[in-house]
Amino acid sequence: MGRWEPNARERLAEAALQLYAEQGYERTTVAQIARQAGLTERTFFRHYADKREVLFAGSPLQDLFVTAVAEAPAAAPLPDVLGAGLDAAAAMFAGRHAYALRRQAVVAAHAELRERELIKLAALAAALAGALRGRGEPEPTATLAAEAAVAVFKVGFERWITAADETDMVPLLRELLDELGRITART
């Protein structure tokens, strides 16, 4: 094994997902993942703490989402600020439908992985609320807006991933944000 390991991180993630799908998450070992990727266990542990982390670590979702919210124009109305964050989150999934679908199948089949996914979403909401407070939004507006954005992302991701064909997640999330406005609008 040479020291030059191009895309080791991605190769390990791909190998792990393949093995989880083929033989189950529980029965897959780190040694098997490393072998399948043509890498060593040592290399695996340079990139991931354990086999669960392969599915969760290093996603730039929260950073992209939060940064876009923080950096939206100061004068932008709140729905546009949330929309900018949702756009950035959705854009990172472009071309990743097949991978996301396989990952989701593994997560959905294991209670401990579903729990971890919920915790990641709760952390995302907390980070978004912080970014909104940083923009000068008062409470409870900041926290409520953050929860609303995460709700839109959650519902949109679910629809995107279960769609038969790969669709663009960006307009999908924008439509859901508008729909949330209609749902909660006083008639």
Add this chain to the structure above:
Amino acid sequence: MGRWEPNARERLAEAALQLYAEQGYERTTVAQIARQAGLTERTFFRHYADKREVLFAGSPLQDLFVTAVAEAPAAAPLPDVLGAGLDAAAAMFAGRHAYALRRQAVVAAHAELRERELIKLAALAAALAGALRGRGEPEPTATLAAEAAVAVFKVGFERWITAADETDMVPLLRELLDELGRITART
């Protein structure tokens, strides 16, 4: 120990919470909880599967919330339907601030209990979406509205529980529902 055990369920919950607060959740055993409540372990296990369940089992929150949504007038606009559900959820906390505050302190201090809380909220959202579909709401409206209602409940509960004085949760949740409408409304 007689066979007549009035309020055994409540006495066990109260004893458990007291011990969790005093000596920690991990260090508390079912035997200690039963003794503190003046009951037997056998009685404990007639009411709860384990010491974690004391904090989660038997809350009527989901039933009350979902039933109120399902039974709101057929012609009611969607925000009013969600409002009816939130009213029912909030009403059950009347007079329970001190208990809820102590329970929350235990949950907040333990990752596994926080995860369990997130799972309960996800189950609540799924049940609400089902009730809304039962009222004829299409998707993604039903799921999005359910997530929005849970977001309002979550933020409102947090505010209610951290308030210095016991306040009425009903108007608090209604205000947050209105605020969510303002947040997501196009300007």
